[in-house]
Amino acid sequence: MLFFENSTRTRVSFEQACNYLGYRVVNFAGSGSSMNKGESLKDTILTLKHELLEAVVMRHKASGSAQLGQGYFGGPLINAGDGQHEHPTQALGDALTVLERKGRLDGLKIAIVGDVMHSRVARSNSWMFSKMGSEVRFVGPRTLMPSSMAMLPGEVFYDLRTGISGADVVMCLRLQKERMTDGRLSSMGEYRRLYQVNRQTLKWAADDAIVMHPGPMNRGVELDDLTADGPDSVILDQVSNGVFVRMAALKWLFDGEETNS
Amino acid sequence: MRTVFKNGRIIDPSQELDVVGSVIVEDGQVVDLGEDIEIGEYDELYDCEGLWITPGLVDLHAHLREPGEERRETIKSGTQAAAAGGFTTICCMPNTSPALDSPSLVDFILDKAASPEAGGIFVQPIGALTKGQRGLELADLAALKKAGVAAVSDEGGPIQDASVMMRAMEFCLQLDLPIMVHSEDLNLSEGGCMNDGPTSAMLGLTGIPRSAEEIMIMRNGVLALNTGCRIHFMRISTWGGVEMIRQFKYLGAPVTCEVCPPYLTLTDEHVGEFDPVFKTTPPLRTEIDIDILMQGLADGTIDAIASDHSPYAPYEVEVPFDEAPMGMSTLESTLAVTLTHVTHKGRLSPMETIRKLSTAPAEILGLDAGSLMPGHTPVAQITVIDPNLEWVFDATRTFSQGKNSPYHGWSMTGKAVLTFCGSEVYRCAHFDEERYELALA
Numbered sequence: 001m002l003f004f005e006n007s008t009r010t011r012v013s014f015e016q017a018c019n020y021l022g023y024r025v026v027n028f029a030g031s032g033s034s035m036n037k038g039e040s041l042k043d044t045i046l047t048l049k050h051e052l053l054e055a056v057v058m059r060h061k062a063s064g065s066a067q068l069g070q071g072y073f074g075g076p077l078i079n080a081g082d083g084q085h086e087h088p089t090q091a092l093g094d095a096l097t098v099l100e101r102k103g104r105l106d107g108l109k110i111a112i113v114g115d116v117m118h119s120r121v122a123r124s125n126s127w128m129f130s131k132m133g134s135e136v137r138f139v140g141p142r143t144l145m146p147s148s149m150a151m152l153p154g155e156v157f158y159d160l161r162t163g164i165s166g167a168d169v170v171m172c173l174r175l176q177k178e179r180m181t182d183g184r185l186s187s188m189g190e191y192r193r194l195y196q197v198n199r200q201t202l203k204w205a206a207d208d209a210i211v212m213h214p215g216p217m218n219r220g221v222e223l224d225d226l227t228a229d230g231p232d233s234v235i236l237d238q239v240s241n242g243v244f245v246r247m248a249a250l251k252w253l254f255d256g257e258e259t260n261s
Numbered sequence: 262m263r264t265v266f267k268n269g270r271i272i273d274p275s276q277e278l279d280v281v282g283s284v285i286v287e288d289g290q291v292v293d294l295g296e297d298i299e300i301g302e303y304d305e306l307y308d309c310e311g312l313w314i315t316p317g318l319v320d321l322h323a324h325l326r327e328p329g330e331e332r333r334e335t336i337k338s339g340t341q342a343a344a345a346g347g348f349t350t351i352c353c354m355p356n357t358s359p360a361l362d363s364p365s366l367v368d369f370i371l372d373k374a375a376s377p378e379a380g381g382i383f384v385q386p387i388g389a390l391t392k393g394q395r396g397l398e399l400a401d402l403a404a405l406k407k408a409g410v411a412a413v414s415d416e417g418g419p420i421q422d423a424s425v426m427m428r429a430m431e432f433c434l435q436l437d438l439p440i441m442v443h444s445e446d447l448n449l450s451e452g453g454c455m456n457d458g459p460t461s462a463m464l465g466l467t468g469i470p471r472s473a474e475e476i477m478i479m480r481n482g483v484l485a486l487n488t489g490c491r492i493h494f495m496r497i498s499t500w501g502g503v504e505m506i507r508q509f510k511y512l513g514a515p516v517t518c519e520v521c522p523p524y525l526t527l528t529d530e531h532v533g534e535f536d537p538v539f540k541t542t543p544p545l546r547t548e549i550d551i552d553i554l555m556q557g558l559a560d561g562t563i564d565a566i567a568s569d570h571s572p573y574a575p576y577e578v579e580v581p582f583d584e585a586p587m588g589m590s591t592l593e594s595t596l597a598v599t600l601t602h603v604t605h606k607g608r609l610s611p612m613e614t615i616r617k618l619s620t621a622p623a624e625i626l627g628l629d630a631g632s633l634m635p636g637h638t639p640v641a642q643i644t645v646i647d648p649n650l651e652w653v654f655d656a657t658r659t660f661s662q663g664k665n666s667p668y669h670g671w672s673m674t675g676k677a678v679l680t681f682c683g684s685e686v687y688r689c690a691h692f693d694e695e696r697y698e699l700a701l702a
Contacts, residue, residue, distance in 0.1 A: 042579050062581030063465040064535030083583070084465030123465060146462030147470070 002048065002069075003080070004030035004041075004060040009215055010080050010090075013239070014057050017246035026053065041065060045072040055253055058082075063120075076253040078246075087120040089249055090214055091128035093242035094121075097234050098129075098169055100241070101210050106133025111164040111205070112154070113195060114173030114222060115144040121214045122173055126154045139163030140173075141194065143184035160195050160204070167205040170197055171212040172222040188221050198224035202232065210234050262304050263287050264681075266643065269309025271295070273316055274616035275632035284314055284633060284643065289683040291633055291641045307679060308696040309645055315615045317349025317382075317642030317682060319622040319630045321441070321519055322495055322567035323592060325351075325384070328369065329358025334572040334662050336373040340380025342570070342592040342661035344687040347677025349382045349642035350623070350630040351568075351592075355389040356416040362389035362400040364408035371409060380660075381686035383642075385628060388413040390429055390440060396420045399429055406438050411626040412493065414441035417542060417587070421447055423480055430490035439491040439626060444477035444502070445543065454583045456529035456544040464532065466583060474543050475501040482506065486514040493625055494518035496569050498543040500553035507562040517625045519567040520554050522598040523589055527667055537578045537585030538667045541571070555608045558617065565622040566603075568595040572663020590663030594654055596646070598668060600675030604648070611648070619644075640683035648675045650691055 003011055011027075018025045030044060041060070048056060055076040058069050063083030070077040081087040099105055110129045116122045116138045126136045136154030138145065149156050157163030164170050179185045197211060211223065211233045219225055227233060266284040271294060273279075282296040300306075320343065326334040334342075336353075343351045353370060355361030361370070367386050374384035388410035392398045396415055405413065413433065419442060420426045433440050450473040455461050457468025478494060482505060485492040494506060497518050509516050528547050531539045539545060557563040571588020578585050591598075596618065604614045623631025629638045656669035680687035688697070 040576065040580060042576075060581070062583050064583075065581040067535055068581055082465075083581075084467075086465070117462075120465060123463070147457055147468065148459040149462055150459040151463040152459075 001025055002028045002030065002044070002056050002058045004058075005081075007059050007081065010059060013242045014080060014246050016243050017250055020243070021247055021250060023250065041069060042072050045069045049073050049075070055250070078249060078253070081120055084118050084120050084123070086124045088124050089246050090121050090242065091124035092245040092249065093238055094125055094171070094212060094214070095128050095132060096241040096245055097212065097237045098210070100237065101234060102168060105129065108134040108168040109137065109166055109206070110134045110169045110171060111137045111139050111167040112171045112173065113139040113160065113164065113197060115175055115179060116140050116173065117144045117146050118176065119173045123152065125171065126152055130154065137163055137167065139195070141185065141191075144179065160201060164197070164201070164205045167209055169210055169212060170202065170205050172197055172217070174214065174216065175218055175221055188218070192221055196222065196224060198227050202227060212238055214238065262289070263302065265300050265303040265306045266309050266314050266645065267300060267306055269312045269314035269645065271314045271633065272611055272615050273633040274612055274620040275316065275637065276634055278633075279612055286641045286643070286681070289640045291635045291643075293635065294633055304699070306698040307645065308698070311647075312678065313611065313646040313648055314633075315644050315646060316619045316631050316633050317644050317680065318347045318596060318618045318677070319628060320348050320351040320568050320570070320592070320595070321493070321565055321622045321625065322521070323351045323353055323570040324356065324572065324588070325353040325370075326357060326572065327373065328366070332574040333577075336370065336384065337379050338660060338662045339570070339572070339592070340374060340382050340384060342380070342659060344380040344382050344680045344682070345660050345677070346568070346592040346594070347596045347644040347646065347680055348592065349644065349680060349682040349686070350385060350628055351382065352385045352387050352411065352626065354416050355387050355414060356394055356418070360389045360394040361386060362392055362394070362405070364404050367405065367408035367410055381684070382680070382682045383630065385411050385626070387411065387441060390415045391420065394418050396422070396425065399432060402432060402436055402438060406436050410438075411628060412439040412441050414443070414495070417443055417445075419443050419445055419447075419477065423484070426481070427484050427488060430484050430488040430492070434488055434490040439493055441493045441495050442477075442481050443495050443542075444474050444481060446473045446476045449473035449476065453544070454540060455532050456546050458529055458547065460529045460532055464535065466532070469544050471499045471501060471546065474499050475505065478502045478505050482509040482514055482516060485509065485516050486512055489515060491515045496521045496524065496543060496567070497554065497563065498524045498546050498550060500550045503553050503557040503562055507557070510562065517564045518562070519565040519622070520558065520563050521567055521569040522591065522595055522602070523569075523667060525551055525554055526598055526602045531667065532582070535582040537580065537582055538589060538665050538669075540582060540585050540587050541569070541589050542587040555603070558603065559608055559613075564617070564625060566595065566599055566617040567622065568592050570661070570663075572661050573665050574662070575664060578665045588665070589667055590656070590659065590661050590665045592661060593659050594666060594668045594673075597652075597654065597673040597676050600646075600648060601673050605674055641681060643681040644677050645679035645681070646675060647678045647691065650674070650676045650678065652676055652691070
């Protein structure tokens with residue numbers, strides 16, 4: 001388990017998945033970039049390979065690092081989040097969560113709301129849900145939306161109301177505090193006014209819409225308390241399902257078995 | 262010593278000459294050229310039938326990395342690479358370690374370049390515009406000029422403060438010293454590692470907006486117009502930049518500009534697999550930019566083609582994309598890529614191709630190069646090009662220490678097969694041995 005970047009949630013989720021499966025886990029906590037640390041990603045991965053680890057779960061702050069790491073490792077490597085690029089097991093868990101509640105994925109309207117620009121969760125989920133036949137929408141302020149979304153599978157909305165109108169799933173993204181300091185947003189309050197999913201704004205979505213958040217959430221910002229803890233919220237199911245799909249992914253890698261996720 | 266280049270297509274833009282004929286070199290200098298000239302006795306002869314004989318190519322923009330970054334390149338390996346790429350004169354950029362901001366460093370480079378181990382070509386140092394290239398205080402520009410720099414530049418760390426830039430231009434105008442500018446607003450490009458567009462959005466990489474380049478081209482062009490200082494825009498990458506420079510030229514601003522082959526052949530979509538060889542500054546743009554850059558080349562808005570040769574050590578590019586350094590090793594691919602993707606595609610005539618790669622860059626900086634005219638250059642600088650040679654570029658087998666080429670494995674049509682700078686400095690294995698003859702007994 002190779003975490004170059006701190007991530008308690010994903011790390012615990014993978015550890016728990018390994019515990020259930022009876023796999024032994026070795027933790028390697030790197031910090032910062034290869035440049036700061038003095039050892040390159042290449043050398044770290046080659047070291048693990050020659051310590052005969054059978055699989056690697058890797059989190060790194062650089063987009064594309066999982067692909068690079070896999071090249072050096074050769075064997076199974078699970079991307080536990082690479083920069084702003086992808087977080088595939090999160091998307092698998094989210095898809096399972098929606099499937100449990102809705103019984104299907106095709107034909108659903110999925111609105112992904114918030115800081116799309118910096119979100120690997122948004123990217124992986126857009127691929128996941130569009131592949132399964134859902135209609136994906138990206139919703140957020142222009143300052144947090146890439147200038148061109150032409151290569152990502154979803155329509156872009158800058159207005160929350162039209163963006164989540166009729167949506168079956170409203171997936172909120174985490175808003176980082178640094179978006180205020182880099183001039184993309186004036187304040188959390190401004191974001192709340194424009195994009196908070198709460199009991200009022202959720203009425204714009206489908207009647208039986210469910211609300212998701214990959215965590216950790218800023219309570220009262222992306223979501224209000226009542227919605228986060230309410231009956232439409234599946235946020236904790238996402239957490240549980242995250243463990244199950246990570247078990248499935250690990251088992252599939254080792255046994256090559258098809259699993260139903 | 263009499264050397265004959267026999268029966269080639271002589272293409273010399275400095276004389277608007279395009280004829281089949283011969284070039285005679287005596288004791289390292291061109292003494293005669295043209296059709297129907299008397300070949301007479303000779304010590305060595307190159308049979309150039311079916312080949313082009315052109316002025317030695319001139320590169321406005323190469324990074325030789327020495328002093329301080331010999332892990333990437335040395336003056337020796339860099340000049341050998343240049344010779345193999347058909348260049349007889351190259352300008353080396355001042356962003357070495359330390360920066361090229363003092364006369365003693367200029368001497369160091371000139372000495373190294375002239376040593377017998379080096380590639381046998383001319384190296385023209387470009388001085389730092391500001392001390393340590395920090396963009397704050399001017400370097401001792403008069404002393405640098407006296408030491409032999411042909412221009413000054415802050416390269417990839419351009420002056421951000423417009424008032425500092427304006428004073429630099431006023432001072433350089435007085436010294437008659439051109440400034441070579443890399444146009445980038447560092448606030449707009451901060452944190453970015455590729456062109457801002459659909460691909461950066463998909464890959465989750467931070468984009469560099471085209472505005473970062475265009476705003477600085479606009480600023481520098483306005484300052485050039487108002488001060489009268491000569492400005493050379495390096496490595497233009499955006500269509501907007503081309504249009505602005507066209508306008509500045511129309512207004513009479515003393516500006517010139519260059520483009521580099523990667524901006525004519527590659528787009529940001531090439532970054533798709535996160536391969537750092539496609540990371541450069543300014544970043545690779547889009548098909549629309551390529552189209553307008555090609556037009557700019559054809560209509561003369563873009564004066565020159567430069568290599569922007571930026572070699573790196575292998576370990577420096579075996580890292581995640583956003584941690585990788587920016588730049589490509591290109592001295593040995595610049596001519597071939599230009600011939601294959603510009604000339605043979607009908608975007609530039611052979612004459613204009615050689616102008617952009619030789620005569621024009623020499624004129625921009627007033628270098629003794631870029632012409633076959635007898636007496637024009639201190640020693641004969643001649644490149645023999647086989648325009649139709651089919652070959653595959655292999656980045657692992659270059660003279661350059663930098664193997665970070667985006668063209669590895671590309672099929673090329675055309676190559677420098679002989680480079681002559683006072684004497685032969687490079688002969689390609691493809692240059693048929695039968696074409697070379699030593700003195701008749």
